[in-house]
Amino acid sequence: MKTYRVLTIALLTFGFVFIGSGQTGSKPLQYKKLKYPPLRQVQIPEPLRFQLSNGMIVYLLEDHTLPLIEGSVLVRTGSQYEPADKIGLGSLTGQVMRTGGTTTKTGDEIDEILEKVGASVETYIGITSGGARLSVLKEDIDTGLSVLADLLRNPAFRDDKIELAKIAARSAISRRNDQVMSLAGREFRKLIYGPNDPFARMTEYETIENIDKKDLVEFHKKFYAPNNIMLALWGDFTADEMKAKVEKVFGGWERREVSLPTVPEPTLASERSINFIPKDDVNQSTIVLGHLGGVLRDPESGPLNVADQAFGGAQASRLFKKVRSEQGLAYSVESNWGEGYNRAGVFQINGSTKSGSTVKMVRSLTMEFENFVKNGISDDELKYAKDSYLNSYVFRFDTKGKIINELMTLEYAGYPKDFIQQQQKDIQNATKQSINDAVKKRWKPESLTLMVVGKESDFDKPMSSLGMKVRTIDITIPAPPEKLPDPTPETIAKGKEIVKKTLTAIGGPALLAIKDITLVGKQMQVTAMGEYSMDAEMKIVRPNKMIVQMKAPMGDMTMVFNGSNAWVKSQNGTQDLPGSQREEMLQQAYGDVHYILQNADRGDYVIQYLKDDAIDGNAMAVILVRHTPTKFNVQLFINSKTGLVMKKVTTQTGEKGPVTVEEVYSDYRVADGVQFPFKTVATSDGKKSSELTLTSVKLNTGIKEDEFKK
Numbered sequence: 042m043k044t045y046r047v048l049t050i051a052l053l054t055f056g057f058v059f060i061g062s063g064q065t066g067s068k069p070l071q072y073k074k075l076k077y078p079p080l081r082q083v084q085i086p087e088p089l090r091f092q093l094s095n096g097m098i099v100y101l102l103e104d105h106t107l108p109l110i111e112g113s114v115l116v117r118t119g120s121q122y123e124p125a126d127k128i129g130l131g132s133l134t135g136q137v138m139r140t141g142g143t144t145t146k147t148g149d150e151i152d153e154i155l156e157k158v159g160a161s162v163e164t165y166i167g168i169t170s171g172g173a174r175l176s177v178l179k180e181d182i183d184t185g186l187s188v189l190a191d192l193l194r195n196p197a198f199r200d201d202k203i204e205l206a207k208i209a210a211r212s213a214i215s216r217r218n219d220q221v222m223s224l225a226g227r228e229f230r231k232l233i234y235g236p237n238d239p240f241a242r243m244t245e246y247e248t249i250e251n252i253d254k255k256d257l258v259e260f261h262k263k264f265y266a267p268n269n270i271m272l273a274l275w276g277d278f279t280a281d282e283m284k285a286k287v288e289k290v291f292g293g294w295e296r297r298e299v300s301l302p303t304v305p306e307p308t309l310a311s312e313r314s315i316n317f318i319p320k321d322d323v324n325q326s327t328i329v330l331g332h333l334g335g336v337l338r339d340p341e342s343g344p345l346n347v348a349d350q351a352f353g354g355a356q357a358s359r360l361f362k363k364v365r366s367e368q369g370l371a372y373s374v375e376s377n378w379g380e381g382y383n384r385a386g387v388f389q390i391n392g393s394t395k396s397g398s399t400v401k402m403v404r405s406l407t408m409e410f411e412n413f414v415k416n417g418i419s420d421d422e423l424k425y426a427k428d429s430y431l432n433s434y435v436f437r438f439d440t441k442g443k444i445i446n447e448l449m450t451l452e453y454a455g456y457p458k459d460f461i462q463q464q465q466k467d468i469q470n471a472t473k474q475s476i477n478d479a480v481k482k483r484w485k486p487e488s489l490t491l492m493v494v495g496k497e498s499d500f501d502k503p504m505s506s507l508g509m510k511v512r513t514i515d516i517t518i519p520a521p522p523e524k525l526p527d528p529t530p531e532t533i534a535k536g537k538e539i540v541k542k543t544l545t546a547i548g549g550p551a552l553l554a555i556k557d558i559t560l561v562g563k564q565m566q567v568t569a570m571g572e573y574s575m576d577a578e579m580k581i582v583r584p585n586k587m588i589v590q591m592k593a594p595m596g597d598m599t600m601v602f603n604g605s606n607a608w609v610k611s612q613n614g615t616q617d618l619p620g621s622q623r624e625e626m627l628q629q630a631y632g633d634v635h636y637i638l639q640n641a642d643r644g645d646y647v648i649q650y651l652k653d654d655a656i657d658g659n660a661m662a663v664i665l666v667r668h669t670p671t672k673f674n675v676q677l678f679i680n681s682k683t684g685l686v687m688k689k690v691t692t693q694t695g696e697k698g699p700v701t702v703e704e705v706y707s708d709y710r711v712a713d714g715v716q717f718p719f720k721t722v723a724t725s726d727g728k729k730s731s732e733l734t735l736t737s738v739k740l741n742t743g744i745k746e747d748e749f750k751k
Contacts, residue, residue, distance in 0.1 A: 085438060085444055086102065086444065088273075088445050088448065089101040089102070093287070093291060095268060095291070095295060096267050096269075097268065097272060097294070099272045099284070100272070100273040100274070100445050100448065101273075101278075101280045101283050101287075102273075102275040103276075103277075103279065104275050105277050106277075108179040109177070109178060109179065109276050110175075110176075110177055110179055110185070110274060110275070111174075111176045111274070111275055112176075113175070113272075113442075113446055114171075114172050114173035114175075114193065114272050115170050115271040115273075115449060115450070115453050116166075116170060116264060116269060116270050116271075117264065117269045118265075119166060119167060119168050119171065120166060120168050121168055121169060121240070122239075122301070123239070123260075125237065125242070126248060126251050127248055127251050127252050127256060128243065128244050128245065129210055129244035130260055131166040131171070132165075132166060132244070133206050133207070133249075133252060133257060134171075134198075135166030136165070137196070137198050137202050137203050137257060138192055138193075138198075139151075139164040139192060140202040141196060141197050141199040141202040141203070142196075142197050142199065143196060143197055145191070147197075147199065154188065155185075155188065158177065159177075159181075160175075160178065160184065160185050161174070162174070162175050162185065162188050162189050169382075171265075175189050175274075179277045179278065182278070183286065186286060186287070186290045187290060190294075193265060193270070198254055198258055203254055203257065207249055207252075211249060211521075211699060214245065214246060215518065218518065221327050224516065225318075225391070225492065225494050226329070227241075227243070228318060228514055229331070229490070231243075233307070233310070233331070233333055233490060234387075238307060246518075246519065246521035246522065247519065247522045250521065263299070266294075266297045266299050268296040268297070268299065271449050271452070271453060272287065272291070273446060273449045274287070275441045275442055306384065306385075308333070309333040309485070310488055311488060312487075313487060313488060313489050314491065314509070314512065315491045315504060315511045316491060316492040316511070316513075316514055317492070317494075317512070318493070318495075318514045318516055319513065320495060321496045321498075321605075321606050321617060323396075323495060323496060324396055324496070324499070325393050325395050326394055326396055326399040326493055326500070327393050327494040327495065328394065328399070328491075328492070328494075329389050329491075329492045329493075330389070330391075330403075330489050330491040331388045331389035331391075331489065331490060332490060333385050333387065334378055334380055334385050334387050334388040335379075335386060335388070335483065336381055336382070336383065337380045338456065342380060342464075343464065343467025343468050343471050344467075344471045344478075345378050345476075345480070346380075346468065347418075347423070347426045347427055347430060347476055348378070348418060348426070348476050348479065349376055349377065350427075350430045351422040351423065351426035352409075353375045353376025354375065354378075354426075354430075355425075355429050357425055358376075360406070361374060361375075363405070364392065364402065364405050364406065365392075368405060370398050370401065371393060371394045373392060373393070374391070374392030374406070375391060375392065376391075382455075382456070383454055390410060392406070396495055396500060397499060398501055399495055400500055400502040400507065401501055403493065407486070407489065413480065413484075414484050418476050418477060418480075423476065430468055431465065431469065434465060492514075520672060520673075520692065520699075525651075525665060525674070526649075528649040533647070533649050535649075535650035536648040536664045536665075540638065540641045542684045543638060543686065544638045545684065546684030546685055546716070547685065547686075547715060547716040548714055548716055551713065551714030552715050555635060555639065555740055555741065556583055556740075557580065557583065557740070557741055558579075558635075558738065558740055559737075559739040559744070560579045560581075560738055561577070561578050561738075562576075562719075562736050562737075563575070563577065563733070563734045564591065565731060565732040566730075567728075567729055567730050575592050575593040576591070576592040577590070577591050577592075581633075582744050582749075584604075585630035585631065586602060586603055586604050586630075587626065587629075588600070588601050588748060596612045598611045600618070600626075601749060602623065602627075603749040603750075607623040608751060615751065627671060628671060628691070631645075631671060632668070632673060632691060634677065634686050634689060637666055637675070637677075645670055646668055646669070648665070648666050648667075650664055650665075653681075654678060656688060656705075659680055660681040661679060661680060663677070675689055676690040677689055678690070686706060686718075687706055688703060688706065689703070689704045690702070690703050700726045701727075702723065702730075703724045704721050705721070705723075707719075707720045712737075712740065713739070713740040713741070717735065720735070
């Protein structure tokens, strides 16, 4: 052991001496003088391409590396062809084609068949195409192809799976404002393309509700024909054998005419604009600016991609050096010259910065863009951009799957099959002059659209200091449609009569005099992990401020809403609440029964009689209260004999979309001359969610404004 250690030390010492002596007196390594051979052209294997008699185009490419066979399908369809009142139809169709199974097998039965052989088959529909994916072991290819063909030809669109897909769509709508980057990208596309453009419009609760089974069946029937489909297969097979299998499985599918609707082309905005999305639950701003991008076949495509790489497309780009490294304004900043195959993409420059440097970063990004357009690319930037772009080019084609899908996509979009090599040559041949000419022609500082998402009260300067009118974008998620009757003079008059009786029954002048309320009690909450109780105190200051203090098993917690901003304080510190929760608290304030009765005669509320009903054998008059500023609806069930409110019904946004929330009131007691229910049981879509039992109610105690300061 000792000999080994001595030998190791000796070898290390010898190594250090050797390295040191080798460098003594030598010149530093001149890495910039190293010479590299020119990059070779991308070598792409030639797949077998053929067409079935019914018009289906097929690509086959052998790859004997593993005993696997994979496949993909392209269908000339997409959400771009959806009716405007049924946005989401394409996505639902693509999902339920798979989950709903076929006319002979349910989706669950297909799951079992595929699981037994370790295979997968999935279907989807995107904006510009539909498709499918297949992965199967070599020996099970017959099973895989059979399932794939059955799903494409004979989907059943079963009702239960349609409803599951709708639930998922509603859930996505309810959460769409939670992630700032996706929110920013979505709203920026709307600014560039227009809110009603098929590439920018959004699924809403109403458009989902407009979709039924018949719509899915018709959408599939309209586009799914063999002459409108391309199939690619690659893996461990011989081309001749696979060709025979494909002809056997798909050859009997009859062709028919497919008519594709026209999609309007976007146009470049001619003037600059400044847009702002308030989001007070963040401590940094997301900034996006840009304009309409290009099309891949544009003659300036190659030079503009080099320019983009130099300007903001990589870590050694100008934006990265100037805005991030030198000015320290952002951790990440980038640009992307967006190109579509047959439709202009979106050119955007984006990054995030702390709220206190928002306007400074906007000015920095704008200045760097203007300088690049005016002064052009430098020699060093040109060399770096071309090298980095071309060196990474090969990774687009490093598997047989990438290659065959790229070739199929090129044909789908109407491009020549050698476009890949042409694109590489265009990049290689781009010169400083051609790049600068393309930039001056296609990059337009005078047409920049700017969008900022953040908390303006924390900005270094107001956005108006940028010298233009600021347009505020409303990202409120439209409430799900409610099938309620329109008010008439008769129903409004009867509604006012009922409210007048209720106002008298609950407290009359004492109720009207309420300025603040303090409620103390026990709150029982139902969660996925079970029920738990906590001591709770709520302070309410009219019209819309509230503080909720809870002593929960996981620790004390305080939620504060000051009428515009909301935050929660706990042992983990203070954290802003997301916009959806602020919206809930605002609706809670304006939907409070006592507040409605206090303000029933004001113009903010429209009250109408709906119907007669009963609860536990007691006659109820049901009124609908609309709060017009927030577009929030409340149904109140009022005891026809006592005038007391026994139940409140609202529609709220849950994790899976809209839910019906009911609050049942009981155990009314008088506090300072006003009737309050000392017990409230809440349910969400019929399932109990909470129970509040009050121990005391105090009015007009003079709650201090300081309590609502952060």
